[in-house]
Amino acid sequence: xxxxxxxxxxxLASILFSLGLAGLMLRRSMLFVLMSLEVMLNxxxxxxxxxxxxxxxxxxxxxxxxxxxxxxxxxxxxxALMIQLYQRFxxxxxxxxxxxxx
Amino acid sequence: xxxxxxxxxxxxxxxxxxILAFSAGRLGPRASATVGVGSxxxxxxxxxxxxxxxxxGSQGVTLWNWISVGDFQPTIGLAVDGLTLVMMSVITGVxxxxxxxxxxxxxxxxxxxxxxxxxxxxVFSMLLLVLGDNLLLLFLGWEGVxxxxxxxxxxxxxxxxxxxxxxxxxxxTRIGDVFxxxxxxxxxxxxxxxxxxxxxxxxxxxxxxGSTTANLAALLVLGGALGKSAQVPLHTWLPDxxxxxxxxxxxxxxxxxxxxxxxxxxxxxxxxxxxPDVMLLVGVIGAASLLLAAFAALAQTDIKRVLAYSTMSxxxxxxLALGVGAFDAAIFHLVTHAFFKxxxxxxxxxxxxxxxxxxxxxxxxxxxxxxxxxxxxFIVGGAALVALPLVTAGFFSKDEILWQAMxxxxxxxxxxxxxxxxxxxxxTVRLILGxxxxxxxxxxxxxxxxxxxxxxxxxxxxxLAVLSTFIGAWIYPGLGELFPQAPGExxxxxxxxxxxxxxxxxxxxxxxAGWLFLMRRQWLDDIARKGAGARLWTLWxxxxxxxxxxxxxxxxxxxxxxxxxxxxxxxxxxxxxxxVARVFNAGLVRAQNGRTxxxxxxxxxxxxxxxxxxxxxxxxxx
Numbered sequence: 001x002x003x004x005x006x007x008x009x010x011x012l013a014s015i016l017f018s019l020g021l022a023g024l025m026l027r028r029s030m031l032f033v034l035m036s037l038e039v040m041l042n043x044x045x046x047x048x049x050x051x052x053x054x055x056x057x058x059x060x061x062x063x064x065x066x067x068x069x070x071x072x073x074x075x076x077x078x079x080a081l082m083i084q085l086y087q088r089f090x091x092x093x094x095x096x097x098x099x100x101x102x
Numbered sequence: 103x104x105x106x107x108x109x110x111x112x113x114x115x116x117x118x119x120x121i122l123a124f125s126a127g128r129l130g131p132r133a134s135a136t137v138g139v140g141s142x143x144x145x146x147x148x149x150x151x152x153x154x155x156x157x158x159g160s161q162g163v164t165l166w167n168w169i170s171v172g173d174f175q176p177t178i179g180l181a182v183d184g185l186t187l188v189m190m191s192v193i194t195g196v197x198x199x200x201x202x203x204x205x206x207x208x209x210x211x212x213x214x215x216x217x218x219x220x221x222x223x224x225v226f227s228m229l230l231l232v233l234g235d236n237l238l239l240l241f242l243g244w245e246g247v248x249x250x251x252x253x254x255x256x257x258x259x260x261x262x263x264x265x266x267x268x269x270x271x272x273x274x275t276r277i278g279d280v281f282x283x284x285x286x287x288x289x290x291x292x293x294x295x296x297x298x299x300x301x302x303x304x305x306x307x308x309x310x311x312g313s314t315t316a317n318l319a320a321l322l323v324l325g326g327a328l329g330k331s332a333q334v335p336l337h338t339w340l341p342d343x344x345x346x347x348x349x350x351x352x353x354x355x356x357x358x359x360x361x362x363x364x365x366x367x368x369x370x371x372x373x374x375x376x377x378p379d380v381m382l383l384v385g386v387i388g389a390a391s392l393l394l395a396a397f398a399a400l401a402q403t404d405i406k407r408v409l410a411y412s413t414m415s416x417x418x419x420x421x422l423a424l425g426v427g428a429f430d431a432a433i434f435h436l437v438t439h440a441f442f443k444x445x446x447x448x449x450x451x452x453x454x455x456x457x458x459x460x461x462x463x464x465x466x467x468x469x470x471x472x473x474x475x476x477x478x479x480f481i482v483g484g485a486a487l488v489a490l491p492l493v494t495a496g497f498f499s500k501d502e503i504l505w506q507a508m509x510x511x512x513x514x515x516x517x518x519x520x521x522x523x524x525x526x527x528x529x530t531v532r533l534i535l536g537x538x539x540x541x542x543x544x545x546x547x548x549x550x551x552x553x554x555x556x557x558x559x560x561x562x563x564x565x566l567a568v569l570s571t572f573i574g575a576w577i578y579p580g581l582g583e584l585f586p587q588a589p590g591e592x593x594x595x596x597x598x599x600x601x602x603x604x605x606x607x608x609x610x611x612x613x614x615a616g617w618l619f620l621m622r623r624q625w626l627d628d629i630a631r632k633g634a635g636a637r638l639w640t641l642w643x644x645x646x647x648x649x650x651x652x653x654x655x656x657x658x659x660x661x662x663x664x665x666x667x668x669x670x671x672x673x674x675x676x677x678x679x680x681x682v683a684r685v686f687n688a689g690l691v692r693a694q695n696g697r698t699x700x701x702x703x704x705x706x707x708x709x710x711x712x713x714x715x716x717x718x719x720x721x722x723x724x
Contacts, residue, residue, distance in 0.1 A: 024702050033698070098696035 009050030016043035030085055030092045034078045041071045105163040107152035108182055111190060112229040114145040115222040122219035131214045138218025139201045142225055146194040153187050160299070162235060181235035181299065184581045188433060189232040189365060192440045196357045197225050199562040203448045204349035206558035207455055217257060217347070224250035228358050232365060237286050237296040240366070244282070244330070247359045248275050254350040255343045264345040271339035278329015278336050282366075285322030289373075292319070302372035311376050320377035323370060324384060331363030331417050333391040338648050340414055341398075344406040348451030351406060356413045356447050357440040364420045364436050368429045371585055375427070385425020385507075389518040392418030394646055396525035400532065401642035403463050405450050408533045411645070412487060413443055415522060419503050422515055428506030429585040434578055435499035441574045442486035442496055445566035449479030452559065453537060456550040463536035466547045470538035473552050477538050479563045484534050486570040488527045488612060491605040495574035501604045502590075508600050509590035520607045527611020528618070535619050 016039055023036030045067040052060020082092065089096045118141025122134060129137065160183035168176045201221060208214055227246025234240040256268030290296055292315055293304050309316040327333075332340035343355045354360070367374060367384065374381050392415050399411035416439045423432035453469065453476050454461050470477045486496035500523065507516040542548040553559035569577075582591070590597075618626055629635035641647060667673075693704075 021702075021706060025699055025706070028699070094698050 006050055006054040009053075010047060013043045013047040013050065016040075016046065028093050028095055030078075030082050030094050033094065034075065034082065037074065037078070038071060041067055041074070045071075104152050104155040104157070104161060104182065107148045107155060108163055108180060108190075108233065109165070111145045111148035111152060111194060112226050112233065114141045114148065115226040115229070117141060118222040119219050119226060122215050122222065125215060127215065129215055131209075134215040134218050135205045135208075138214075138222055139198070139205055141222055142194060142198045142201045145225060145229070146198040149187075149190045149194045152182065153191060156182065156187055159183065176236070176238075178239065179235040180233040180239075182233065184579060184584050185365075185368065185433065186232050188437060188579065188581065190229060192437055193225060193228050193232065193358050196440050196444050196566070197228075197353055199565055200349050200353045200357070200444060200448065202558055203352075203451065203562040204347070206553055206555050207349050207451050208347065211347075213257070217254070220250050220253045220257075221350070221353070224254070224354060224359070228362070231362060234298075236298060237289070237301070240298075240369075241282065241286060244326070244362065244366075245279065247354070247362065248272065248279065248330070251275070251343070251354050251359055254354060255346040257346050257350065261345075267339075267342040267345040271343045274336055274339040275329045278326045281322045281324075281329070282326025285319055285326065288315070288319050288322060298369060301370070305373055305376060309376050312378055313376075316373070316376040317380055320370075320374050320380040321383075323366065323373065324380060324387075327363030327366050328387065329363075330366075331360050331421070332414050333363070333387050333417065333421055334394060335648065337391060337395070337414055338645075338652060341407050341410045341645065344404070344410050348406065348447055348454055351410070352444045352447030352451070355410065356443040360413060360417060361420070361436045361440070364417065364424065364432055367421075367424045368433055368585070371429050374424070375586055381425055381427065383425070385422050385512060385515050388418045388421025388423075388425055389515050389522075390418070391415065392422065392522045393518055393525075396522050396529065397642050398645035399529040400525065401639050403643075405453070405461050405463055405466070405533060405537055406447075408463075408529060409443070409446055409450060412446075412526070412529065413439075415526065416443065416487075419500060419519065419522070422519060423503040423506055426507050426510035426512050426515065426589060427586065428503065428510070428588040428590060430580065430582050430588060431499065431502040431506050431590075433581055434575075435496075435503055437578050438486065438495035438499040438570075438574050441566055442483045442494075442570040445479050445563065445570050446483035446487065448563055448566065449476045449483060450537075452476035452479070452553050452563070453550075456552050457544075457546040458551075460544060460546040462543075463533070465543040466537045467540040468538070468542040469547060469550060472550050473538075475553065475560055475563055479567055480534050480538065482567040482570050484530045486574075488530050489523060489604065489608045490612075491608065493572055495570050495572060497604075497608070498572065498575035499578075501601055504604050505597055505600050506588055506590040508596060509588075509593055511589075520603060523604065523607035524611040524614065527608055528615045531612060531615030532619055 020036045020038075020040030020043060023039065024033055027033050027036060045064050048060040048063045048067065050060075052058065052064075085094075085097055086092060118137050121137050122129065125134075160181055163180040163182065165178040165180065168178050201218075204217070204221070208217055211217070224247055227243045227250060229243070231240055231243030231247060234243060252268050252272040255271050256265050258264050286296060289301060293301055293308065295301060295304070305316070325336075329336040340355060340360065344351055346355075374384070395411040395414035395418060399408050399415065402408045402411060416435070420432040420435050420439070423429070423435065450461070453466065453473060456473055456476070457466060457469070460466060482494075486494040489497040489500040491497050500519075504516060504519045504523075507519055568574075582588070630639045644650065
């Protein structure tokens, strides 16, 4: 089990997190924004798993289950919103939905 | 039975108002007119029912308990006696005829629904004013009619001058109302009640005749009456109030609302009898208003303004009667005046509409053959106004007033009254000649379109014309037993002489007018055009310059102080929190731009900032 050092796992997690964050901020399509959010959630989950393995603690595994559940819930809400967005604006572009004129 | 009728009489106009006000434009002009006229018609029928079932004396009708705190249990109640019934009959009877005429007058105007909503609300408020058994309810009606007057003077609100006139009427009468309110406070403080019957019973027990408190209370109530009844010095709003539609002038600014002050003083007669000095003041103010307004009426060119000043002058007669203690005579003149002045105003309205809203005498003329109904109205109404002997209603009531003044040994007031009668003849003849005779002054007057509707045009004029003759004087029941004894009831010496004098004054006025305006027209015009005559004309035309005086003494200093206060230093400091809040608001509004991506960016920025701060914090980071 000690084949992979903890640092490698954490670096992978932070790379995934950064990719997700960049996608969240740069993408305009809601589909990709949702995917980016999934990537970020999974990177955080990965960090939990890596930590749990390194310190032999079951808490990290439990947190992983929680994160996965959360991601599923988030995906269902996000997809529902996406369908609404598409029906209203005939587009997945998030900036189109910006109607606020403070 | 009577209670039911009385309640119905003021409920109908209220329901009419509510229907019209909440229709929100869904009612067409015809439906609005039907509701507006119909509700007052039903109120008139209910009043008739109340008159028939009234069994004499003062009958109370309790509507409900207002609040109940220990022993203090004020009720909302009505008191119905002869005076109330007379006032109700005038308000709903004359009011109904005027509403009916308005259906003709207002055809094609915008905002008919608004017009009738205000008119019905006015009738309701006025009925409340005369029905209330305590001064508080009376005050509610008093303020209500003021509000309706404001709304109706400013009816043609697109012209800002009309808004100004409405504003002026509201503010000037409000000055009087402040006095009245103070009077009510004083009465409540001293007598512990606002119930009219209790006041009249308790005041003579607690107050010495002529004591300071009694004088002050009467003076404050008089202040309110002066404002509402357009007497000197709070009269300046009435001529400007003619900016409203003519039926409004007829109903509110001639027949009913402006006589509310007369009603108030007659109702509180016991209070005024305790203050002989104030009584005298009432008479003097009445006489002054009578003369000032009669002279001003001589120099007006707008037919409605002539009628406005004549209204003020006739209310002056009523105040004169109140001042000598002849309350019955004042109410008698109030009733006949309501008949003939409503007739004159409606006839003027007929002329104005027929001549396409032309109301300048210089531009009218020669109409008598083309507008026979309006001409007849003017002749009958004018005859009643100048109190043509024996055949008109005005003669009997004005004669009664002059007789009471004589019997009270007020020779000064009597002479003013007689002089006023001569002047009334002068301006009435001038009004009729200028409007109906001579050469037409404009194309509108050359080709008038006479009203043809029998029901809404002829009927109100004919009925009012009949009431303006001696028939109107016959149907007045006489309220002598309601009031303290008038001076003329104890003696009869000189009554015949007085009647001859009064007839002489009226006929002298007519003869003088005929001689001046028919034979010496050129001479008269020359006098009015140059030198002292021209200056006198200008002075009378502007009604003795009261407007200019008030403008200098009150309005301009006020405006000046308001301008100064605009740059108030303390106010600026008080405004500082508001300015700060507004700046923050502007910043926060910019942040809420609705773009999720920029929200995410800000979130990341904030999270990074917190992480860096935690890492750099002493003792943190590990």
